[in-house]
Amino acid sequence: xxxxxxxxxxxCRTAGYxxxxxxxxxxxxxxxxxxxxNEDEFRSVLRANFAxxxxxQAQFDRLYRLYFHELRQDIDLDDTDxxxxxxxxxxxQLQKQVRGSENHEAILDFLSGxxxxxxxxxxRVQTEEADPEQGRKFNLGPLASRLMVxxxxxDTRSRIDRIIEENPFDxxxxxxxxxxxxxxxxxxxxxxxxxxEPRPHNEGVQQxxxxxxxxxxxxxxxxxxxxxxxxxxxxxxxxxxRKLKDIMSRRYASSSRGVLDAKRTIRxxxxxxxxxxxxxxxxxxxxxGKIVTLCDISSSVFSAARFMLNILYSLQECFTRVxxxxxxxxxxxxxxxxxxxxxxxxxxxxxxxxxxxxxxxTDYGETFRQFRKNHMDTLNKKTTLIIIGDARSNYFHPExxxxxxxxxxxxxxxxxxxxxxxxxxxxxxxMFAYKAHCHExxxxxxxxxxxxxxxxxxx
Amino acid sequence: xxxxxxxxxxxxxxxxxYVTSRExxxxxxxxxxxDKPILVEGPAGVGKTELAKAISRALxxxxxxxxxxxxxxxxxxxxxxxxxxxxxxxxxxxxxxGDVIAGAHNLKDAVDKIAxxxxxxxxxxFIQPRPLLQAISSEERVVxxxxxxxxxxxxxxAFLLELLSDYQVTIPELGTKTAKVxxxxxxxxxxxxxxxxxxxxxxxxxxxxxxxxxxxxRIVKLKLPEISDTLAARIVDAVRAIRELGLKKNPCISxxxxxxxxxxxxxxxxxxxxxxxxxxxxxxxxxxxxxxxxANAASVLK
Ligand SMILES: Nc1ncnc2c1ncn2[C@@H]1O[C@H](COP(=O)(O)OP(=O)(O)OP(=O)(O)O)[C@@H](O)[C@H]1O
Ligand SMILES: [Mg+2]
Numbered sequence: 001x002x003x004x005x006x007x008x009x010x011x012c013r014t015a016g017y018x019x020x021x022x023x024x025x026x027x028x029x030x031x032x033x034x035x036x037x038n039e040d041e042f043r044s045v046l047r048a049n050f051a052x053x054x055x056x057q058a059q060f061d062r063l064y065r066l067y068f069h070e071l072r073q074d075i076d077l078d079d080t081d082x083x084x085x086x087x088x089x090x091x092x093q094l095q096k097q098v099r100g101s102e103n104h105e106a107i108l109d110f111l112s113g114x115x116x117x118x119x120x121x122x123x124r125v126q127t128e129e130a131d132p133e134q135g136r137k138f139n140l141g142p143l144a145s146r147l148m149v150x151x152x153x154x155d156t157r158s159r160i161d162r163i164i165e166e167n168p169f170d171x172x173x174x175x176x177x178x179x180x181x182x183x184x185x186x187x188x189x190x191x192x193x194x195x196x197e198p199r200p201h202n203e204g205v206q207q208x209x210x211x212x213x214x215x216x217x218x219x220x221x222x223x224x225x226x227x228x229x230x231x232x233x234x235x236x237x238x239x240x241x242r243k244l245k246d247i248m249s250r251r252y253a254s255s256s257r258g259v260l261d262a263k264r265t266i267r268x269x270x271x272x273x274x275x276x277x278x279x280x281x282x283x284x285x286x287x288x289g290k291i292v293t294l295c296d297i298s299s300s301v302f303s304a305a306r307f308m309l310n311i312l313y314s315l316q317e318c319f320t321r322v323x324x325x326x327x328x329x330x331x332x333x334x335x336x337x338x339x340x341x342x343x344x345x346x347x348x349x350x351x352x353x354x355x356x357x358x359x360x361x362t363d364y365g366e367t368f369r370q371f372r373k374n375h376m377d378t379l380n381k382k383t384t385l386i387i388i389g390d391a392r393s394n395y396f397h398p399e400x401x402x403x404x405x406x407x408x409x410x411x412x413x414x415x416x417x418x419x420x421x422x423x424x425x426x427x428x429x430x431m432f433a434y435k436a437h438c439h440e441x442x443x444x445x446x447x448x449x450x451x452x453x454x455x456x457x458x459x
Numbered sequence: 460x461x462x463x464x465x466x467x468x469x470x471x472x473x474x475x476x477y478v479t480s481r482e483x484x485x486x487x488x489x490x491x492x493x494d495k496p497i498l499v500e501g502p503a504g505v506g507k508t509e510l511a512k513a514i515s516r517a518l519x520x521x522x523x524x525x526x527x528x529x530x531x532x533x534x535x536x537x538x539x540x541x542x543x544x545x546x547x548x549x550x551x552x553x554x555x556x557g558d559v560i561a562g563a564h565n566l567k568d569a570v571d572k573i574a575x576x577x578x579x580x581x582x583x584x585f586i587q588p589r590p591l592l593q594a595i596s597s598e599e600r601v602v603x604x605x606x607x608x609x610x611x612x613x614x615x616x617a618f619l620l621e622l623l624s625d626y627q628v629t630i631p632e633l634g635t636k637t638a639k640v641x642x643x644x645x646x647x648x649x650x651x652x653x654x655x656x657x658x659x660x661x662x663x664x665x666x667x668x669x670x671x672x673x674x675x676x677r678i679v680k681l682k683l684p685e686i687s688d689t690l691a692a693r694i695v696d697a698v699r700a701i702r703e704l705g706l707k708k709n710p711c712i713s714x715x716x717x718x719x720x721x722x723x724x725x726x727x728x729x730x731x732x733x734x735x736x737x738x739x740x741x742x743x744x745x746x747x748x749x750x751x752x753x754a755n756a757a758s759v760l761k
Binding site for chain 1: 464465480481482485486488489492493495498500501540542543546550612613650651652653654656659660662663664665666
């Protein structure tokens, strides 16, 4: 049993789980405490120890099914025909044919009941990043290697068919039928693993489309506003920001008391003959986290971008530590501009004069790569990272793995999408890939949604 | 006070008004025999908090609850000195100071003599214990519920981690306090943010999802014994269908129960689209959600 668990752990690790030794030890000692013949209990123990978040569970469940139910298990087979041994005989023959091709060998090992090599191969294919050195910026890298594995699977399949046809060991017809069937089952599984790459479960993601009634204007999409309406919306945002600031300073005034302030207490006691009746506490400074925003200002979201910038501007006034970035195909920090200039100037400046190629093609992947390279240190466990954009990345490599890294670095990752929800995941939108890594994802295409978001963020 | 096996967990919790799946029961059982904390995750209203309460009822243990929020710090979670009391005592014993420094030859001597008594002012008498210290210093086993840890700051999480590794805390003026009995700890999280790997490693993890059909049926029957099987089944099926619609806020278990309760109160025996429309506010908190359910009444009531 211990051996089986250790092998399963090895599989989990190859599939990318972080399983520590202490968790393995815990798991094994806990198994001794339950009724292992009850599969619900058995699975619960493994799951409780190895898949420690909801996001990991879909993959865990698949791995569990694969390992304990679908992999070749020769024990429970009442097979007088010794099919397993015969399968091994054939696999051995095939191994001679493909010697030297690592992938082929991994596939054959999978057929003989050892999935490690194959899982490792799949993980490499899935996590492969575009290699900027070689200028391979398109999604093709991973696609190509997936295709290659598929070709190798097909090749293995036909080799199996051929060897059963050739029948080097003179098996009976019935045996050959059995072999064909069992090999087919295993091969189908291998295909499945390659094709059905599950996205991490992310039911924790909050998706919202809050309604709130600021009148008609609040519901109009940014892209449909007339110049006069734009002015109106500006005013409304202004008012909102002032209101929020008021609320915050009030909250500061009544905020919970801090530790005893000895100096002031003693001074106050002077009035009462030295008796410290009036105890003074130190006021705590308002505790506010850090915010980092990454705002797409490419032409596909241009009409929304100016309002987003408006919001960036006001966030900077409300929070003590804010870093603001804009991007088309790489991030440029604009914190200073927003800090130093009056709002309208700042926005014009950001939209026209920054060191950014406004006509470039939007590239989220490249933006994330650059962000990781140059700005990762702006993120820590206190940071709320807000990404504003439509996730339309012109079919460049989405680099959702980097987004996952960013999620792990920060406290909370919120994505605001100025497109209607019905348009997500259509065309070149990568929202589906990114969604898996967001704590919160909301449609944000009109004033009401924007206001609802900012209020929740601050209050 | 603990459980003997998984079955017993299920029975005792059910006796305490909480229906569990085999999986939840397994984790509860393991936690009770290995003294490990449980980290419970899951959507709102699936009974995370209730699980801790049910365990305390089932085992007859006191429940100590620490509600987390942003800005929660040690003085709110562990202990706080009662300054006012300390200062008032200082005043009250002012006259006694003469006795203490009697025989002192100079100022330094006097100060030393006073200092040798300062322990009196940093004793447990002047400590206001908060939930964590209460749980650690309890003579008997308690259930400690740390509710919504995901809302607390990372610093607090680090502090909690330390506490959960050896169940002891250090109060600088008093020394280290170690738990006599390790409390039964449950941490709940709504996934507002991710918990650190280190914390997860210390805990047995469980994700409570919306319940399976059969489980939810049993919960309804347990909470409302007078309800007929047919109506209970209809309600559970309808709620499950509603959860498939992709609403902004899915109806949770307590909403299923509330809905069932109002249908019983209205002496409804079967649910048609009229009844559904009239009682919809029990299950949908948003207008848009209610409209969505109305528009899909046919498939919900199928
Ligand atoms: N398994 C169960 N058996 C009996 N009642 C249950 C069960 N699960 C949930 N309930 C009922 O649902 C109600 C809500 O549960 P609870 O408050 O514990 O949810 P929660 O997961 O803590 O939610 P939140 O995330 O909002 O804090 C409980 O009061 C209880 O009546
Ligand atoms: Mg709760």
